[in-house]
Amino acid sequence: xxxxxxxxxxxxxxxxxxxxxxxxxxxxxxxxxxxxxxxxxxxxxxxxxxxxxxxxxxxxxxxxxxxxxxxxxxxxxxxxxxxxxxxxxxxxxxxxxxxxxxxxxxxxxxxxxxxxxxxxxxxxxxxxxxxxxxxxxxxxxxxxxxxxxxxxxxxxxxxxxxx
Amino acid sequence: xxxxxxxxxxxxxxxxxxxxxxxxxxxxxxxxxxxxxxxxxxxxxxxxxxxxxxxxxxxxxxxxxxxxxxxxxxxxxxxxxxxxxxxxxxxxxxxxxxxxxxxxxxxxxxxxxxxxxxxxxxxxxxxxxxxxxxxxxxxxxxxxxxxxxxxxxxxxxxxxxxx
Numbered sequence: 001x002x003x004x005x006x007x008x009x010x011x012x013x014x015x016x017x018x019x020x021x022x023x024x025x026x027x028x029x030x031x032x033x034x035x036x037x038x039x040x041x042x043x044x045x046x047x048x049x050x051x052x053x054x055x056x057x058x059x060x061x062x063x064x065x066x067x068x069x070x071x072x073x074x075x076x077x078x079x080x081x082x083x084x085x086x087x088x089x090x091x092x093x094x095x096x097x098x099x100x101x102x103x104x105x106x107x108x109x110x111x112x113x114x115x116x117x118x119x120x121x122x123x124x125x126x127x128x129x130x131x132x133x134x135x136x137x138x139x140x141x142x143x144x145x146x147x148x149x150x151x152x153x154x155x156x157x158x159x160x161x162x163x
Numbered sequence: 164x165x166x167x168x169x170x171x172x173x174x175x176x177x178x179x180x181x182x183x184x185x186x187x188x189x190x191x192x193x194x195x196x197x198x199x200x201x202x203x204x205x206x207x208x209x210x211x212x213x214x215x216x217x218x219x220x221x222x223x224x225x226x227x228x229x230x231x232x233x234x235x236x237x238x239x240x241x242x243x244x245x246x247x248x249x250x251x252x253x254x255x256x257x258x259x260x261x262x263x264x265x266x267x268x269x270x271x272x273x274x275x276x277x278x279x280x281x282x283x284x285x286x287x288x289x290x291x292x293x294x295x296x297x298x299x300x301x302x303x304x305x306x307x308x309x310x311x312x313x314x315x316x317x318x319x320x321x322x323x324x325x326x
Binding site for chain 1: 168171174178203231
């Protein structure tokens, strides 16, 4: 498979998982948390899928397309290992859907970063809330969910926070 | 349509057009010319689709994934407005398939760059050769071809050099 094929499959998997996650939390109140803004493509997608939810965004340094920059009051700017700690008293148990895309470009680095970040994300998720993650996350309290049809195992991940 | 949707459609259109172009030149001998390497995804894809063709690559400065860097003797390094002139005596009429992706991120800039570059690409294409281009190109001697099914008009372009 070429890198073009592989990249398209990754994006399609990402889109399918975000769509599934939004459907899974339809009955749950709560905010969306985008962990990593990047160019803003998935933020824009989530904004379209969840027009009535507040979307918080963690990003080290904003480099997104100007149309995809979140309002300042919803942007947690800085290293998310710091900002998620800062956010805890404000967002604890208030997030219905989180999306984590480390986008480090390296599998081992992504896994390590995800392992380090998961304990900071988890308390923000409400019971029944869903975490969509590119890297696999192995954390107590997170239950892996079935992937949408067409998404190969391991390409993207869906987790539900236990109640 | 979100930026994620739009990006996926662009990549799918790109892949469909490259596949169509390769099929269209199946009976024609000649090299492939990749105009812009970027991260190397489409170069990798063309390499997979055309394992028996020589693939020349124009790029200002290589920033591709290490797996996707062309051999030095096939890399035309520098501003393609210079390197295409340099390549003319070597490649004139020898290219069966060219792919142009200006990747400027801005429509007007891409169109202007394409208009400036087209007269340098055209002499390298052999009669019947195909040019795949993201920006529209309006040049004498290039005939627009029908797009593959599912590719919206204007999203990507296919041209055949007249005989």
